[in-house]
Amino acid sequence: MTNSWTDIQNTDLVVIMGGNAAEAHPCGFKWVTEAKANRGAKLIVVDPRFTRSASVADVYAPIRQGTDIAFLLGVIRHCIATDRIQWEYTKAFTNASYLVKDGFTYADGLFTGYDEQKRDYDRREWEYQIGPDGFALVDETLQHPRCVWNLLKAHVDQYTPELVERICGTPKAKFLQVAGMIAETSSPQKAMTSMYALGWTQHSKGSQNIRAMAMLQLLLGNIGIRGGGMNALRGHSNIQGLTDVGLMSNMLPGYLTLPTEKEVDLPTYMGSRGFKPLRPNQVSYWQNYGKFFVSLMKALYGPAATKDNNWAFDYLPKLDVPAYDILRAFEMMNEGKMTGYVCQGFNPMQSFPNRTKITSALSKLKFLVTMDPLETETSRFWENHGEYNPVDPKSIGTEVFQLPTTCFAEDEGALVNSGRWLQWHWPGATPPGEARNDIWIMAQLHLRLKALYAKEGGAFPDPILNVHWPYHDKNEPEPAEVAKELNGYVVETVADPADPTKVLLEKGKQVASFGVLRDDGTTACGCWIYAGSFTEAGNIMARRDNADPSGAGMHANWSFSWPANRRILYNRASADRDGKAWDPSRKIIEWDGAKWAGIDVPDIPPTAKPREVGPFIMNPEGVSRLFARGMMREGPFPVHYEPFEAPIANVIAPKIRGNPASRVFKNDMAAFGDAAEFPYAATSYRLTEHFHYWTKHVWVNAVLQPEFFVEISEELAREKGIVLGGWVRVWSKRGSVKAKAVVTKRIRPLICDGKAVHVVGIPIHWGFTGVAKKGWNPNMLGPFVGDANIETPEFKAFLVNIEATTPPGAVA
């Protein structure tokens, strides 16, 4: 989230699209209710199902899953056509005026540089025109035909209300009503917030769904302001933190990235991370990359990271592919190219698509380790559960270790909420039996591996032998000790260059902020964006002062919000070019003639002058991007692509299947179904009584929503002879499940390209472990393909067939 949960109270318009906050984030949704009750805010819900969020909305618009980009580009077109643009913001704070290279073009669903064989683009032409001074060329009058504004206007022009209706199935009048309400927030006195979740990410073009809304929010001037923003409602309690700390194939903590094998040494690696400003006077904050990187290497490798060994650059593994994400991992596993796998609090047998393939892949491992407080389907993938898991244990040679871990009530540390608050918690209960916490388990594995390498030698033992392990009990690092490393500390005393008798940084002290980190090895920091969370003043994450003197929902002294305890990202953009708040009633920070000050930590150097320094300091441009340059694999603007399994052909580019830049493995392409055989558009979602697969183990929740079901419309039920409460079989090209049918008015057929499209809703939850009734999960059916940029699987839009059937266990 750019903003916080409590900030939603400041909005005038909430758009829930790609999520269902009332059911999936109920206690956060309360802030929508507050905004409605106290400010008269309106709520719009756009969803294939009439959800509980929709039931309290002012306007509900149905949409076919997987067509959000067409809808949003249609709204952008509407805002341009009716001149509902926050012009001063768009001109000053976005790249609307930047000129793009002449070689960049778009036609029939594809941009310049496409290679069909590689399913990838040569993106060199997707770039600004650069002048002789090294800066991007701009035309502030927006007249130049190659400026981003004119390219954008032409790009969205085809998404008329009629085309939106044809693709999305949203009636034109309903679409226009929604577009009109959104367009009103172009007023500097109006704010709109976007609340989205996996309904936008679990698509083969999930990143572009989000970009499309971000572009709209920028054109309306709704980023960086109270009650505005792009608010990703993260699904789990600490996936924000796990991502911040870089637990992904290609990441280092703090959104630094691992080198590829093309970056053969440290200078080459740093060369592509120089982030030279693209316009005069810009901050381009990533210019500090070297300071964060060297401080990280000092935290990871301590004295073993030296200037002479390039801060242990060779200790880092180098990538040969963009990433070894989960889909690639299970593809490799299924090809017999992996030996072992460790699942820490994660249940791939329920979470990853095409479960038959997941089972087959796990069966080819030599060993599997699971660490979890609860039973999981993954740890018992080899166990026969009749038709719920029809495997033959004798044929599976995988050795499986199931390690019992602590749960929330028994451990200590910080979790990062969706609004980037790092909140500390304390243990209150003794773990059951021999369960241990994950830190102890990881330490034990490390110490054993280290001892084996010390004794036996082996492949490049150096990084294992030299990992910095400065904990007083090597066997079980204390959470506070690790939190201090994440914050960062001074390794060697640094004298003040202005006055050598004074000390700038004193050895052994915690750093106060990332502003003091250095690239000479004198500071260490595990995750630069967490600097300030555990300082000499103590554990800032444990603060519990809930006061809110501004009444704006800032709660500046409650926990710690990364970065720098900032509560609203890009808050410099809440003020106009001269530094005055766009809306005095929404003031966050203002320029007082000498510095920026207000109720939040300024997202700009405090003395950076307005009109000189742009508000988007992480970008070398100093402004935000309507045109994403070469940073997105499928294009600098979003394009409507159908899901890989779609009930109709792509009406704007009939020859293109799915996202043309998505990676598809050979056997998975053959496992896609077509509309002729699988005519119904399926989607997955979670029920408010359930949390993923965990609450199968929780008696209360298992009782509240006891049985696996699918939701279908009354029309489809009539067509297929299905009755409410009757059993149905639902199958895709990859698998088959049985469920009870819920026949409901919440789902209605949509007319898309002249054809009735029936939606089948499939909730997630059930499996073959726990206290709940046994059942299936939609990952039995979902396709093995992900988003082109980040490989999140396309669980939200795929094809199935459905028929009435007999109960499980009965003879058909």
Added chain:
Amino acid sequence: MNMELSRRHFLKSAGAGVAGTAIGAFGFGGIEEAHASSVRAFKLITMVETRNTCPYCSVACGIITYSKGDLRKGETAELIHVEGDVDHPTNRGTLCPKGAALLDFAKSETRLKYPMVRKPGSDKFERISWEAALDRIARHLKDDRDRNFVAKNNEGVTVNRWTTTGFLGASATTNETAFVTYKVVRSAGMLVFDNQARV
């Protein structure tokens, strides 16, 4: 952590204050006092309160756990009750149908209590000691790493990667667990590394 002025103590003293005022106002001191002393104390008063956050979604509602026994005194503590933290700015004491049932998660009958191993081809899990399980896993890791570690690619560039064993990070473990995990996994050269944010 400000545990001194906990809500339970506040309720206790506030209750006494209310009784005192009523006694003074109505002049039935003895009767009221006798009545007040006959009311059974709120059972949770004997419990240890601990501040926590809900482990489910990322609204991260504040919760208070109530335990019998105090971990800070080295005692065994049994979780008895979980409720919303009214001081928390986001949830202000409310909980959803999942958070309200957290006690059943912590005390689920399918909580894992002991390390188990399933041998190749077997149809059951068997108990194994932590020592034996960790030793055997470390052996597996080292054997595979030594066999398949790639020090240099075909062009002779140092790549120091290991791609035949993978690791999945969790979604509800702490930042501190995450960083320790990061150190252990990356120092081994592992690239097949991901977390729940992917799905």
